[in-house]
Amino acid sequence: MILKYLKNSHSYLIVLFIIFGLLFFSASIFTEEFKNIDNIFPFYSYILLFFCFVITLLHSIGLNNLIYEKDVIKKPNFVIGVVFLLLNTTFIINYKMILFSFGMLWFLYYLLSLYKQKRPFSLVFNAGIILSILSIYIPSVLVFVTVILFSCLVFRNISWRIIVLSVLSLFIPYIFLWVYQIAINETLYIPELCLASPSYSFNFLNMYLHQKIWWCLIAVVSVLSFFELFRWMYKKSIRSRESFIVIIFYFIIGVLAFLFSQNKETLVFIFIPLSVVIGNFFVYYKKARVGGFIFFLFLFSSIFYRVSMINM
Secondary structure: OHHHHHOOOOOHHHHHHHHHHHHHHHHHHHOHHHHOOOOOOOOHHHHHHHHHHHHHHHHHHHHHHHHHHOOOOOOOOOHHHHHHHHHOOOOOOOHHHHHHHHHHHHHHHHHHOOOOOOOOHHHHHHHHHHHHHHHOOOHHHHHHHHHHHHHHHHOOOOOHHHHHHHHHOOOHHHHHHHHHHHHOOOOOOOOOOOOOOOOOOOOHHHOOHHHHHHHHHHHHHHHHHHHHHHHHHHHOOHHHHHHHHHHHHHHHHHHHHHHHOOOHHHHHHHHHHHHHHHHHHHHHOOOHHHHHHHHHHHHHHHHHHHHHOOOO
């Protein structure tokens, strides 16, 4: 099965992954969303699509390598990168959110680097800076400062200086922004956390067939992945176990931020942690044939979704 070949770190997988990603993104050329892009200059839409393709692939490979290098999942594999790419199936061209998600990858890097750091001040500061910069576009990302504090608590390096530094780091980019706005006599930008009761309607019956299939598989795979993780969490190494606790909390905050914000694009908040949890399931699931079959269904439904988006 396909999954079996992804459970290694051979270099040829990167080449195959790039080819698959190119074909996966090429289907977007025939969608109405792509055709409706205003070409500011010749081939602007194609350049934009290629940019999204490159950043998404770099994100997938970077996330895969990060999880392995930080010993969150110790088995060499290329599963997480593929899972992350497939989770982005519903997005065709959204370069802003792709860049935003790429920034959150660096945020996760600093979080996982906190392990066994006696003086993690620079890591906490850098993580806060990333959140602050991203909050200029999506203010609700500021709630992820709780993930920084929670990570320090789990990795046992929390202190009053960490708390103060994580808060102060949020103001640094805004100080530069406010100085610039004062210099050009603009109104100062103040981020507003527009959190409200969940307002998204998820009408399953009105969805297209490919959407129903894809969302059902995502739900099933996610439930199985979390169940498998909680079931065998105690067998993991201390670093892996604590890292997964941080990732799960990251996922919870991401879900809450998506549900209570006014921006449906914040769905990308959960892609990174969900990719890791699902990847863990496919890598360690004991019943190889069952896991391979579920992965094949996930892969097929994602391809079917992309192809069905043509001329929609």
